[in-house]
Amino acid sequence: MVQLQQNAVRNRLIKAMSPDDFDRLQPHLYLTDLPLQQMLIAPNQRVEHLYFLESGVSSITAQGSDGRVEVGIAGREGLVGAVPLLLGSDRVPHDHFMQLAGEGWRIGAEALLAATDASATLRRLLLRYIQTELVQVRQTAFVNASFNIEARLARWLLMCHDRVDGDDLLLKHEFLSMMLGVQRSGVTLALQNLEGAGRIKARRGRITVIDRERLETLADGSYGAPEAEYARLIEGALCRATTSTCGTSRARAGWPRIWRATNSPTSALRARRRCDRRAT
Amino acid sequence: MVQLQQNAVRNRLIKAMSPDDFDRLQPHLYLTDLPLQQMLIAPNQRVEHLYFLESGVSSITAQGSDGRVEVGIAGREGLVGAVPLLLGSDRVPHDHFMQLAGEGWRIGAEALLAATDASATLRRLLLRYIQTELVQVRQTAFVNASFNIEARLARWLLMCHDRVDGDDLLLKHEFLSMMLGVQRSGVTLALQNLEGAGRIKARRGRITVIDRERLETLADGSYGAPEAEYARLIEGALCRATTSTCGTSRARAGWPRIWRATNSPTSALRARRRCDRRAT
DNA sequence: TTCGTTTTGTATGGTATCGAACATAACGGA
DNA sequence: TCCGTTATGTTCGATACCATACAAAACGAA
Numbered sequence: 001m002v003q004l005q006q007n008a009v010r011n012r013l014i015k016a017m018s019p020d021d022f023d024r025l026q027p028h029l030y031l032t033d034l035p036l037q038q039m040l041i042a043p044n045q046r047v048e049h050l051y052f053l054e055s056g057v058s059s060i061t062a063q064g065s066d067g068r069v070e071v072g073i074a075g076r077e078g079l080v081g082a083v084p085l086l087l088g089s090d091r092v093p094h095d096h097f098m099q100l101a102g103e104g105w106r107i108g109a110e111a112l113l114a115a116t117d118a119s120a121t122l123r124r125l126l127l128r129y130i131q132t133e134l135v136q137v138r139q140t141a142f143v144n145a146s147f148n149i150e151a152r153l154a155r156w157l158l159m160c161h162d163r164v165d166g167d168d169l170l171l172k173h174e175f176l177s178m179m180l181g182v183q184r185s186g187v188t189l190a191l192q193n194l195e196g197a198g199r200i201k202a203r204r205g206r207i208t209v210i211d212r213e214r215l216e217t218l219a220d221g222s223y224g225a226p227e228a229e230y231a232r233l234i235e236g237a238l239c240r241a242t243t244s245t246c247g248t249s250r251a252r253a254g255w256p257r258i259w260r261a262t263n264s265p266t267s268a269l270r271a272r273r274r275c276d277r278r279a280t
Numbered sequence: 281m282v283q284l285q286q287n288a289v290r291n292r293l294i295k296a297m298s299p300d301d302f303d304r305l306q307p308h309l310y311l312t313d314l315p316l317q318q319m320l321i322a323p324n325q326r327v328e329h330l331y332f333l334e335s336g337v338s339s340i341t342a343q344g345s346d347g348r349v350e351v352g353i354a355g356r357e358g359l360v361g362a363v364p365l366l367l368g369s370d371r372v373p374h375d376h377f378m379q380l381a382g383e384g385w386r387i388g389a390e391a392l393l394a395a396t397d398a399s400a401t402l403r404r405l406l407l408r409y410i411q412t413e414l415v416q417v418r419q420t421a422f423v424n425a426s427f428n429i430e431a432r433l434a435r436w437l438l439m440c441h442d443r444v445d446g447d448d449l450l451l452k453h454e455f456l457s458m459m460l461g462v463q464r465s466g467v468t469l470a471l472q473n474l475e476g477a478g479r480i481k482a483r484r485g486r487i488t489v490i491d492r493e494r495l496e497t498l499a500d501g502s503y504g505a506p507e508a509e510y511a512r513l514i515e516g517a518l519c520r521a522t523t524s525t526c527g528t529s530r531a532r533a534g535w536p537r538i539w540r541a542t543n544s545p546t547s548a549l550r551a552r553r554r555c556d557r558r559a560t
Numbered sequence: 561t562t563c564g565t566t567t568t569g570t571a572t573g574g575t576a577t578c579g580a581a582c583a584t585a586a587c588g589g590a
Numbered sequence: 591t592c593c594g595t596t597a598t599g600t601t602c603g604a605t606a607c608c609a610t611a612c613a614a615a616a617c618g619a620a
Contacts, residue, residue, distance in 0.1 A: 062422035065501060069425045071418040087411040088404045089513055093505060094418060124368045130410075131367040137417050138351040138374060142342035144424035145349045145461030148606070173568065181425030183608055188568060204567060204616055221345060225373060233369055428576070453598065463578055468598060484586055484597060 004029065011052040011105065012077045013129055016234050021115070021122040028111035034058075034098045040080045041096040049106050050081035056102015057163045059179065060094050069181035072137050075102075075163025077230060079129060085109055086116065086126050099175065100164065128233040136226040143222045149182050150190045154219040156180060157200065157209065162227070167209040194218070284309065291332040291385065292357045293409055296514050301395070301402040308391035314338075314378045320360045321376040329386050330361035336382015337443045339459065340374050349461040352417050355382075355443025357510060359409060365389055366396065366406050379459070380440070380450060408513040416506040423502045429462050430470045434499040436460060437480065437489065442507070447489040474498070 006022045009015060014022060034040070034056055041047055043063070051058075053076050060072030071094060074080050084092050090109075116123040143152055156179060160169050173191065177184040191207070194200045199215045201208040209215065216223055286302045289295060294302060314320070314336055321327055323343070331338075333356050340352030351374060354360050364372050370389070396403040423432055436459060440449050453471065457464040471487070474480045479495045481488040489495065496503055 060418070062418060064422065064426055066426065069422050071421045083411060083414060087407045087414075089408060089411055092411075093415060093509060127367045128369060130414075131363060131369055131372075134363060134367075134410075134414055134417065135373060137414065137421055138340070138342060141351045141417055141421040141424055142344065142349050142461075144421055146344055146346065172566090181422075184568090185570080185609090186607065188570090192569085202568090229373060452596090463580095464598090465579090465600080466577060468600085469577095472599085482598090 009052075009105075010054050010076050012234065013079055013125065014052055014105070017125055018121055021119050021125070024115045024119060024122065025107065025112070028107045028115075029105040030107070032104055032106040034102050034104050036098055036101045038098040038101075039095060040098065041084075041092065041094075043093050043095045044091055046090045047081045047084045047092075047109055049108055050079055050085060050112055051104035051106055052079050053102060053104040055165065056098055056104070057100040057160055058096055059099045060096050061179075062094055067181075068178055070179040071140060072096075072133065073159055073163075074133075077163070077234075078133075079126060080104070081109070082126050082130055083133065085112060086123070086130060099179070100160070100170065125234070132226065132230045132233055135229045139222075139226045144181070147220075147222050149180065149186050150193055151219050151222050152180050152182075153187065153190045154194065154199075154215050155222040157194075157207065158212070158215055158219060158223045161209050161212065167212075169207045169209070170205060171207055172205055289332075289385075290334050290356050291359075292514065293359055293405065294332055294385070297405055298401055301399050301405070304395045304399060304402065305387065305392070308387045308395075309385040310387070312384055312386040314382050314384050316378055316381045318378040318381075319375060320378065321364075321372065323373050323375045324371055326370045327361050327364045327372075327389055329388055330359055330365060330392055331384035331386055332359050333382060333384040335445065336378055336384070337380040337440055338376055339379045340376050341459075342374055347461075348458055350459040351420060352376075352413065353439055353443075354413075357443065357514075358413075359406060360384070361389070362406055362410055363413065365392060366403070366410060379455065380444065405514070412506065412510045412513055415509045419502075419506045424461070427500075427502050429460065429466050430473055431499050431502050432460050432462075433467065433470045434474065434479075434495050435502040437474075437487065438492070438495055438499060438503045441489045441492065447492075449487045449489070450485055451487055452485055 004026050006014065006017075006019060006026075014025075017025075029052070031054070032051070034051070034053070040049075040051055040058055053074060055076060057073060057075045058078075058080050059070050060074070061068040062071045074096075080096050084090055116126060143155060147155075153176065156176070157169065160171070161167065173187045174184050177187045180187070191200070191202050194215070195202050197214070197218075199209075199211045199218065201210055284306050286294065286297075286299060286306075294305075297305075309332070311334070312331070314331070314333070320329075320331055320338055333354060335356060337353060337355045338358075338360050339350050340354070341348040342351045354376075360376050364370055396406060423435060427435075433456065436456070437449065440451070441447065453467045454464050457467045460467070471480070471482050474495070475482050477494070477498075479489075479491045479498065481490055
């Protein structure tokens with residue numbers, strides 16, 4: 001393996017950690033291909049490896065009698081397996097698998113545990129990441145109870161868009177329906193609405209985000225708060241001390257400025273093409 | 281304040297901690313009355329105090345444009361405020377308030393932080409509790425997407441029942457509808473179904489659980505998994521080491537044996553009165 | 561190209577839930 | 591006791607979504 005440069009990494013947790021912490025982890029990181037449907041963590045089984053995702057998207061799903069439903073999502077902002085490792089268990093009851101193929105830095109559970117035991121700052125960073133996971137899933141619980149398919153779909157596309165390069169999402173309606181816990185045909189209709197309004201373009205197996213800003217408008221409050229919390233907790237540069245008072249009201253103040261900056265600089269421009277409003 | 285005995289406490293986290301850890305905390309615990317609607321943690325504000333609940337139930341809610349929805353619940357099995365304290369932030373974007381009046385041991389954030397810094401076992405216990413919170417809210421996200429009002433109501437009543445003495449829940453339909461994110465009249469109808477089937481008895485402002493076991497049958501998979509995870513992570517007596525292999529398949533094996541044992545010994549008996557099955 | 565497969569589009573009746581209104585019943589203070 | 595207030599019961603049209611089926615289109619391999 002070649003010597004790894006921290007600033008060449010795209011994972012945002014790795015980017016956010018101190019150089020010392022990076023040096024601690026670096027010898028244990030192995031870049032791994034993560035093909036579609038790859039199971040990263042199997043339910044109720046001991047977690048042996050964790051993954052700092054570089055690209056692609058992973059889902060956490062709950063399995064019910066009538067199929068699975070997504071209860072969490074992770075991409076290059078995350079570390080798959082952080083919860084069982086850092087919260088002192090060695091397993092979780094949900095499965096984590098790749099829903100968009102990509103790559104990730106794999107690390108052994110023992111190596112990461114040793115690193116977090118040795119470095120308080122690293123431990124603190126990863127614990128903060130777990131807090132963002134918690135905020136995200138609380139939002140999902142809220143959204144699932146309160147929003148219609150169209151808004152939930154818009155939110156989901158935005159979250160996915162945040163985690164990929166470019167504006168194309170390689171997704172099938174069938175898959176989306178599972179993630180949202182709704183009918184497949186309902187997804188088709190909702191996508192048609194979004195497409196008719198010029199927010200996306202849908203082809204077979206591919207959804208292209210055309211007008212991200214208006215997509216956010218349509219999601220109407222279902223998207224944004226957890227993303228702001230990530231910016232505050234992980235990338236709020238001044239947040240070091242546990243009881244720091246930084247970012248007092250930033251989470252309320254609005255969205256992170258550049259949540260998607262590294263992903264697709266073009267979309268930020270494109271998003272401004274038109275900006276009319278439409279009632280939900 | 282009188283000297284406190286660990287075995288006289290009813291909070292299950294305190295019960296589960298080692299005597300040493302209890303001694304560490306004991307000087308800082310103040311029994312506090314927690315009346316209905318008392319705000320324990322305000323959203324996006326620094327957490328000054330945490331609460332080991334002794335009785336009563338607290339809700340975590342998300343505020344949307346059309347009202348609040350519950351995205352978490354805590355009772356005597358929990359510590360309100362654990363997330364911001366132990367995950368290294370000092371605030372959360374959701375509010376925590378009492379939905380059933382009770383009491384709790386209040387402790388200052390600094391005192392608890394000092395204790396967790398000093399004791400690895402205490403820190404591990406509380407981090408594991410956070411994992412149970414995470415599992416619980418993932419389940420809520422799943423349930424909100426997949427189950428009808430009746431099943432969700434049944435689950436909610438069971439979770440509430442787990443956390444109170446006796447079988448009476450002092451709740452209004454209006455309140456329940458907010459928690460579940462549904463119409464008030466929908467709650468009334470669902471309660472009537474449950475009552476007609478003999479599972480509960482509903483009077484003005486009071487719901488009595490009559491047949492808990494059949495209530496679980498009706499909840500049909502929406503209830504149980506997080507409760508089993510609590511039993512495994514917190515009360516699985518052998519789980520001490522971080523990478524322990526205890527409880528390998530217990531979470532799948534079924535419900536905790538005595539989740540409600542200390543609360544209402546009578547209900548376990550009563551639950552067995554009848555046991556027919558009915559399709560959902 | 562052709563054909564089989566996969567994915568998406570479309571239609572339809574049924575159901576759960578909404579949204580709102582109003583009626584009834586329980587409670588509590590004067 | 592009465593009466594105002596609060597909580598619950600009930601109704602009903604509207605609607606979002608389900609469940610299912612089938613048609614059309616896109617794709618890919620022979």
